[in-house]
Amino acid sequence: MELTLKIQESTAQIQTPDQKLTIQFLPIFEAVQADVVQLYTDKKGKWHLMTEVLPEEMHRCLAIQLQEAEMEIFRRVIANEFFKGEYAIPAHYQKEYQPIVEQITAILRPFAIQFDGKPTRPGQKAQHRFKKEFATIPFYVDDFNSKATIYWQKRNEFRILAGATLVPEAPLNKDGSLGFGARFALTLRQEQADKIKDNVTTEDIILKSVNEVGHFLYFAGTNSWLVLKDENGKTIDEYSVVK
Known part of the structure; x- marks a missing residue:
């Protein structure tokens, strides 16, 4: 996988050749952004998905940008995949975004970044059985x-x-x-x-x-x-x- 890496004093950016996917490593988030998937770690190193409230404590921060995407839906796909979300996702969006989720996983793996709560298989969530x-x-x-x-x-x-x-x-x-x-x-x-x-x-x-x-x-x-x-x-x- 070929990627573009830009490193500055306190930040780094990884981008795919088509510039569709951008992942930024940041020291802190200043605000909640609707057009970006924001993730951060707490003091124990556990990853969290940013919601509507800026947390008081952030130790590592990642911002994921995806061009030409329904970011709210993409954020919910991320929540389902890595953070035990239970959102209903239309099948065509799931099909479109699942390969991107797997690409993000592959990009972050060499950096020893694996989000807590990730299922054992891609796309697997908690299963419920009727009796x-x-x-x-x-x-x-x-x-x-x-x-x-x-x-x-x-x-x-x-x-x-x-x-x-x-x-x-x-x-x-x-x-x-x-x-x-x-x-x-x-x-x-x-x-x-x-x-x-x-x-x-x-x-x-x-x-x-x-x-x-x-x-x-x-x-x-x-x-x-x-x-x-x-x-x-x-x-x-x-x-x-x-x-």
Whole structure:
């Protein structure tokens, strides 16, 4: 693999020949940037993916730039691949960005950089297995100003009982635009519009996954496997994760 390397006093930059992919080694981030994937280590050397808040402590910093890319989606692919994210990614984006993720891994390997939480195989995430006994267990959401009761009644079928409270306003990007997750959530709500009144469901609603449930109820933004809980606080992840 041929790369261009530029080294300055406190920074370094690696770039592919087509200039599509750029990786920068920096001492610190001054601000959160929407058009760059930002990663940093804590004092224990553990890598983290920058979110919307600038951390107080950063020891090593990496900035990944990808030209002509949907950066929010690419950031979510990175989160799924290396940081146990559970984002729903359209198949065509996954196909487009997965080779780039593998390229980044190959570039960083000689620098002894491997992000914590990386699955054992490319693209592998936590796996969850449905069991018939789950169908009778009510799981609850009572977070992010949303309340709902959900039954996992079949492998790819989740029933949200009527009376669920939806978060009314979609979160916006810093530039005021709707992010991919918000657009996906609004599409789900539009498909069920006849069963929603004043942000409360009037009939039971069937969705295909925990991710869809999270997007539909509260615009996701977190690992919904850890949000849905039974009456004793046991998460749906604890019930179903394959160890």
